[in-house]
Amino acid sequence: MKTLCFIHSGRADLPELNAYRSYFSERYRMDIKTEPVNLQHYDIVWFFMGFYRYNPLPHQFMVHEFASLSLPPLAGCKDWLKKQALPLPHLRIFQNENQRSLMSFRDKVPTLTRDMGISREFLQLQDKTKDFDLIYIGSMDKTRQLTAILFRLLSIKPDIRVAMVGDAPAALKQQFADKPQILFAGRVHHQDIPGWLERSAIGLNAVPNLRPYKFQTSTKLMEYAAAGLPVLGYLNDWTKNFLTRYSVQYADLDQLQSWPPLFENSTVLPKINDELLWERVIERSGVEHYLPE
Template sequence: MKSLCFVHQSKAQLPELQAYAEYFRKQYHVVINTPDANLHGYDIVWFFMGYFRYQPMPHQFIVHEYASLSTPPFAWLKDQLKQRLNIKPNLRVFQNQHQSELLNFNDGIAVRFRDMGLSSQFVYQENVDKKCDLIYVGAMDKSRQLEKALDVVLKLRPHASIWLVGQPAAYLQHRYQNYANIRFVGVVPNSQIPTLLNQAKFGLNYVPNVYPYQFQTSTKLLEYAACGLPVIGNRTSWLNSFINTYPLQYHDLNQLMAWPQATPTVLSDAVRESWSWQSRIGNANFETILPS
């Protein structure tokens, strides 16, 4: 059995990592490692990019996965450096066609597309007591500009109980330190997030309408929808395309004049299955190119 090593820098949450491991263990001996490990003994080395100086052995098949585009500041410059400084792999993986076009490697290396997915834990739970008006799950660094959404929400509903799940930036904690109705939950295991979502009335989906965020799948929106949450948020080009395909109860943050009525939206089994990690990975057809 050939070996497959996933390499990441532990800087970002990668829910796909465990999904990949589960999927590929049927065919490979799977290991998860950091860049400082000795990687020379593995048959397939799969990097979540980043920039890596790794020089592969002749027998190794190298995969570069771009789970997302670079984030501000200097996002475009960082993407250009990735393009020029990283070695050429045997395969590149992108979230979607648009992301691939923006990075524009244009060197003939094989490409596969793998969209963001969901674990089976994200399900709607009936008859759960609602403990907060609004929940946000995800990144809260300064580039996310989350305060723009929170300020609009607080203007509409000053005493709304809000849970913020993830690693908060210091400036955000300082800005809202005197709001008793805002709770910084912190980082929690992915397995606990569905329970928190089912205790909320609405999900907050705020994604700055700037490069690269407006082109990338909003994983939190998939999670909210899977748990039946109506959503309050802004619009991006990705979002507009998404809700045209999947009609959800989505309230435009910039159009709201009053606090909306919360009505759960339960996904069909077919949609849930199409969003599952195993479907997302299977649809990428990695088996047609990875060595067996």
């Protein structure tokens, strides 16, 4: 059985890692590393890309997966530098066609797209008592504008109960230290997220209409929708497209004037279903047809 190693920075949530491990469990022996060291014994080295400049050994098959485009500031410049500096892999994986087009590699390396998916647990949530009016799960960097969002929500509903799940900067937590109803829960295991959603009334989708976010899949919006939560958030290009395809009660954060938000119920559209499960998404990508046996 061949060996496969996933390499990533450890800074970002990558639910696709567990999905890949499950999908390929009968085909490869797999490891996960957060540093590209001691890789010579692996047959396949699979990088979730930053600026890794690892040159594969003659027996190795190398994958570059672009889980995200570069983040601000100077996002476009960072992506350009990646194109110039990175060694050639044997396969590149992009999240979607927009991402592949924006990166615009001009070589002959095979590429494919593999969109984000959801775990089955998100389709099986129970109706429980709501401990939180709103839940946010994900990155809390400055581009998400969470300070402004939280102060605005507090001005509309001073007693709002919010669960903030993810790594929160110390400065963000300090700004709301006197607001005990805003809980900073820290990072939790992905398998524990459905339990948090069961306790929450509404999901917050803080994805601004900026590069790269407006071109990329909002995994959390998919998970909120699969769990049956109404969603409060910004509208960007990807979100608008998603809302034309699936039945999601969604309220535009920019238009929020009172609590609770006014939701639109698009019941004529299909609900999130098995087609977005991780195993289906990976299968449709065709990635296994590129990897060595």
